Amino acid sequence: MKPSNWLAAGLIERNRVFVVVGLLVAVGITASYPLSGENQIPSNEGNPPNSISPILGGNVSEQHHKGDTELPLFGEKGSCGGPFYFGLPASWAVPGLISAAGEESSASRASAIKLLPPNTVLLLWVPNAPELAKRFMNTAMGRISQDPRMRPLVQDVYGSLVDTVANLKEQIGLTLPELLEIPQGEIVLAVVAPEEGPLGAVLLLEAGQQMDRLRQLLAKGTEAAEKQPGVQKSEQTIENTKVVIYEGLGPERRRAMYCEKDGCLILSTELEILKGILVAWRGGAEKTLADNEHFMAVLKRCRGSKDQPLQFFWYFDPIGLLRKLGQENLQVRLFVASLPALGLDGVLGMGGSLAYDVGQFDQVVHFHLLLDSPRSGIVEMIALDAGEVRPENWVPPDVATYTTFHWRFQTTLAILAKLYDSFRGEGAFSSELRRRVLEQTGIDLEKEILPALDGRVTYFTRINREEPISLQSSSWCWAFRLKETKPIQEALEKLAKKYEKNIRKETYRLSSYYHFIPPEPPRPKAKPTSEKSGSETDEGKQAAAPKRPRGPRVPFQLGLGPQEPPRPPEPCFGIVENYLIITDRPNMYEQILIQADNPRDTLADALDFKLIAAKIARTAAGNQPVLISFNRPEEGMRWLYDLAQSERTKERLRQAAQENPFWKRIQEALEKNPLPPFEVIQQYLAPGGAMIMDDQTGLHYTSFTLRRSQPKQ
Secondary structure (H helix, E strand, O other), X not given: OOHHHHHHHHHOHHHHHHHHHHHHHHOOOOOOOOOOOOOOEOOOOOOOOOOOOOEOOEOHHHHHHOOOXXXXXXXXXXXXXXXXXXXXXXXXXXXXXXXXXXXXXXOOEOOHHHOOOOXXXXXXXXXXXHHHHHHHHOOHHHHHHHOXXXXXXXXXXXXXXXXXXXXXXXXXXXXXXXXXOOOOOOEEEEEEOOOOOOOEEEEEEEOHHHHHHHHHHHHHHHHHHHOOOOOEEEEEEEOOEEEEEEEEEOOOOEEEEEEEEOOEEEEEOOHHHHHHHHHHHOOOOOOOHHHOHHHHHHHHHHOOOOOOOOOEEEEEOHHHHHHHHHOOOHHHHHHHHHHHHHOHHHEEEEEEEEEEEEOOEEEEEEEEEEEOOOXXXXXXXXXXXXXXXXXXXXXXXXXOEEEEEEEOHHHHHHHHHHHHHHHHOOOHHHHHHHHHHHHHHOOOHHHHHHHHEEEEEEEEEEEOOOOOOOOOOEEEEEEEEEOOOHHHHXXXXXXXXXXXXXXXXXXXXXXXXXXXXXXXXXXXXOOOOOOOOOOOXXXXXXXXXXXXXXXXOOOOOOOOOOOOOOOOOOOEEEEEOOEEEEEOOHHHHHHHHHHHHOOOOOHHHOHXXXXXHHHHHHHHOOOOOOEEEEEOHHHHHHHHHHHHHOHHHHHHHHHHHOOOHHHHHHHHHXXXXXXXXXXXXXXXXXXXXXXXEEEOOEEEEEEEEEOEOOOOO
């Protein structure tokens, strides 16, 4: 493999390995590019941290003088283009949309959406796998991996991975690099729910010139399948294409079939579905997925600009899937019958897209929840509303992420109560709320809390650098704006009095707040042993040995040997200005108090935040988002970098290397090629943002990360 391609293949390994795994399961066995373009954010070289200078045809201060970075901007009108294209002109018909999305995947066939049947309920679609890899290599992570100061380390780590799975060649006849090279075009994984017949799955993999390798892989799978007892193999010719069929696969005696067509391998679990695809291949299908209105509506909203082809797209029709499953399952059928009462029949579909290297953006993500109108039931409980989004003055300016939105809490509670009472009887919800909240805490949620809430909610995270770096260094804060503070203050005092053993009142900078001290976990008692117990035999000795106490479960271990259990949160809550503040650590709450006393340098005034806010405002094109978000990938990456460089992590790696060959190779790679200074990584990272729009078609989420220009080496 060429040096310019090996890393691209490794970085999209997850997608490609999933395809191979899907292929094996289906047959019943276990088994560098130049940067160009305008409007890129320059590197940080010569600038202080977190500074961003000239972009978008001028520096940020110039943009500010033009009025582009004042908040709120969402009432202003502006152009809406690029990857955030939310609406399509009437002249852009559905055929044009399909063509722009990559209609012709090859010179001889249409794309997946013109091959799959209209009742496809799940779709994972990569229109062009090599293009996806190429685009990824132009992102910040791809460029970091290609930096001369990082490339030796990345090559060694990837080599370690290849060596670790060297036995793969013995099992499937291909090395890992050879396996990852197979996808040469479209990758499709779909679930189809036909009106008649069982649910079926389809996998389409375009291999092109790598078809011989794919045949080699397939031969290994079919060889193992044919060794299973009771498996029967047959062949049919459909649309001038030979289809190989296997019956009786696995313990459930399942069915699978495959065929080759124009450099593609197609696998399916249902013959009728495969027949329909082959008919559509020659253009003979009456209807395809492109004729599904709900699918096309989601695709339209997640498409982005018409001159930017899709790189990855997914679609899911949960109601369609449930209705199909209900044909054979009474409990599912009863649940489907209750959907109208819950308002869930109004969920018409959902989907999203991912695009790398899109003009001035490092990556762009879309998600659309397609909803019927008018909304009712559970769907109506999503009571987001437009409102002020300027960051509060007490928010620390060095946050890693920031999100703010407006929610009609009383609307949500009223709809929830109506739904609950419709199943349990009039007044059942209030009784349950009283039993679970009022009697337990002494606080009346309906009368004391909700009427005092203004509706604005803010959430942000911050990396605590005042203490030694650890897995718990990332802290969070939830803040709820209040109409009046007195009811909330009284409620907090009730709570502190009721749980006085665990809630302590603290004072910092003349401000008071409440600190919850989690109770100590019970220590396991050692079982008493007698002198005679276990003294006679080895079995007795083993039985008498005290069991090792089990600590809290650590969700992610990495295989680096024993790790200390995470320190439990110590929630702190109180009132700052006109907000109810809830944090997970005292340090975060105290940082908020420090900022509240000195609000001159605020997040709202930070250059990178104003840049993202202006981009969101222009993208909204005069509409008002119901949520905006801001993030600094640099902060999260610096945290991970510091963790990797900590002596504790290095010691765990040394211990793991003594028992695990893979971690030994990683340790050797790091010792041979130490991580470069963080500034090498930092120069590639740029801020990002997100927003949610609410309109008649449903909820649309868009997130993006800006990109920097090529830094000087």
